[in-house]
Amino acid sequence: MTRRQRWQSLLWPLVLLALFVGTFRRAAPTLADAAVAAECDSPPPTNGQRIGAADIDRLERCVAIDVGNAELMVDLGRAYAADNRPVEAERLYRRALGIDPANSDVHVWLGELLLSRGDRAGARREAQDALRWRPNGLAARRLMARISAPADRAR
């Protein structure tokens, strides 16, 4: 074997090795340009701040983007209720409970909504569900008391 042939024998596997090893690893996605949805990720107002009608636009946008976010639905339902739009509020509460049926707060709010529209049976069911998930919860007990009170007092 000549010296040239020896070098050829060494170089071709090295070149192919470089090609094989160089293309072995999978390409990693770059995340630098990924938009972070901070607007919808921010926690809702708490500690006395209330969700109001002014939040409706933002929340509708967020619920449309993040279709499985029960917490956003609850917030939007609260905003609708504050804006005196009970039908939309009920729809959002029910959607939220479809995702998270163990949310006693939403059961209470939905129960109050139903009671305000005269649906005592529906309100009672919601109050019972609320107490199941939060035994001894004051809001649910109050709702139950209002449901059990005479109709004129409840109004």
Next chain:
Amino acid sequence: MIRPDFFARRGIVIFARLLNGVLCLTTATFGFLSFSPFAYAEFIKPNVSPALTSFIIMSPWLFWMALLATMLTLAPELGSGRAQRSAIAYLVTGAAIGLFLVVRTPLLTIADSWRGFAVGVVASVLPLWLAAIDHMVWPAPVMSPASRPRALNACVGSALAVWACYALGAPVRFSQVVGLSLSGKQMAVALAAALAFDLFVFVVLYLTICALAAAAAFLPRRSAAEFWAFHVLLAAATAAVLYFLVCASIAFQDFSAVIASVALGAAIAGLWADIARLRVQRAASRSIDTLDAFGAPLTGGHRSIAAVLLLLLPVVAYALTAAVVHFDWNALLQKLGAAFIWLAAFTTVYAVAREPRSAFADRSAAAFATVLAFGAYHAVVWLNPQLEIDRYSVVDPSLRLIRDARAGRSAETAEYYAYLRANTLLPPSRSGPVDIDFVAPLDRTSGARPSIFLFIVDSLRADYLSAYNPHVTFTPQIGSFAADSFVFERAFTRYSGTSFAVPSIWAGGMLLHTLGQPEFHRRNTLLKLLEANGYLRMATIDHIVDELEPRGPDFHQIEKTKSTMQFDVCSTVDELASTLAALQGSRPVFFYTLSQNVHISIAWSRPPPPNRTYPGFFPQVAAGVERLDSCFGGFIDFLKRTGRYDDSIIILLSDHGDSLGEEGRWGHAYVIVPEIIRIPLIIHIPAALRGQMSADLGAVTFSTDITPSLYALLGYRPANRGPLFGRPLFVAPDEDVSWVRREQFLLASSYGPVYGMLRRNSRELAVVDALDGRERMFDLSKTVAGEPLAMTPATTAENRARIRHQIETLAALYERGSR
């Protein structure tokens, strides 16, 4: 009468070398593991493997046995010969080490110190030294250069053999996996992808062999150079596997890990070369191909033996996987098994492979195979059948090894993973002297001080209790207890392994990710509560609580003679009941135990009772839960009989869950997946408190909430310390706790840089695994093991940012010098 030359026989020498090699490699592995603070704390100190402890106790005598065998085989060399001085020096050194082992028993006392590293290095050198002596004593075989055409045939054949080994076992393995299946079409895609990946790897091996052979051709003793080049390749590959797989799994990643990996890799290759030299002696009279000589430790240079081994390879591959799958929590042992199968497949297939008939066939076949391997691999990469590859890799460790090795990392991903690693398993010195208090100053409560019984059952899953799963029929006692208690539907652990999960319960929050918790009394908010209120503390002492719970007059140890893995709730409650019955006075009692009844390493060895079946459940664990149920129920009856039940807080939970075959996963601690982070949490509170408190059973809760809850139940108002800490589960009936559902909670692995973020009232889990280089999201709302959620660059970036923010918050709180 044994003839003097009996011990110089080749077979006897091979046996002696193997005995010595296995002993030295095991000792070296133990030494290096001891040197790793993590491996020492997690595996060696708690005596996770009793067999390892038995080995350490017996090691001085095993060493002498191996040295005696070595001495007998070297006896002919002691009088004269080329290796005389080396043989005498080896035996004298061996005797000195043997005496040291007997007198000082260093393996029993090395703990996690530099001595473990020294033991590892010395034990690695001995097989190399002995191999060098044998190479002087035994004549070198006449070798010819490796046949490249045969190497090509062998590499293609090996790819097919490895692929077939795991494909043949796949139907059986799939039948043992919970919640994982592939349709016919998906299976075909997975098999094709596995074959393409295996072929790619073995063509890389072929190219490497060609390059080494070509390089050796420049040297005067070409064949010998080739032979040694293949062994250097074996040493390098072994060292790389040890460093990137094993050391990475035990948080052993500094320069000493490189030395340890190289030392072990060299020792294994040295032993392999020694056995190869000895096995080819019979063929010394005729020329032997260097690759045949390399494979001689398995084949002996015989085609018939190689053919038999090749036929047995699927059985070996299946047995290697089946033997370890239940204890192989991050698939490390399965991957090591796959690496061995690669080696075995290549050596055996090479031995049976034939020369092609013409040189043209050689060149065209090489070109065809190279193009085919490259094209097939990149076709799979382009089609990206991720689901099929992920699922099939559960039953094909070879595919899993290649899949994980090809995880690509962009610069920002590499930086992010480096950040996670830099914040994981930190040295204890990084933890600052931080005091954590939920109430300050903490005086004795003016309210009632009920007794507290805290039952933590290691690895107990919520879906193995009837309180959480209506299909469970084997926990009637816990079911009755739950009916009279608060059952938290969405309970989770912050950590996937005991070593952090238990301290986090005592601290009532997340901790800095350090090896050990120095000055833990400053953060031990549970102990502060108990001491401030004059509780008599009773506990079983496991290796975790051993460092958290101070002994003294206020402490009574239950089950003194048992170690961590021996705690059985039945014997524990028997002793506890008799201790309580003998107790004088009205002092409140706090009791803690970490029962091991259902831990997989315990349950696995206890078959279920005859004629008892648990359809839909892993029987050994279900049987353990049934036994737990009976004894726990007996203790509740005891409390009721003695009038303590209505005045006590009784908490039943687990430190973490467990993977029991879901998608092929077993165990816990390394990874963060839904079935590991879900836990049962059932709390009974005194009747007098029930009317005053309320709990949101549908909100996300954590085991770290227990301590703040105890503060609340004793009448305190614990401070809200944010999402990294626990919160009281029992609050005033009118208190707004809806914020909890909107909070994001950090989770962490106990064993490595794997972090998670639990959001949306625990319906969504995001995981970043910097160990395996994988990022995943799960929907937890439907099944125990969750369902995968699609990820985009945006969700990946969001998850990373959330996790980083909370890790930074934790570091700012705890880390020395960070504030």
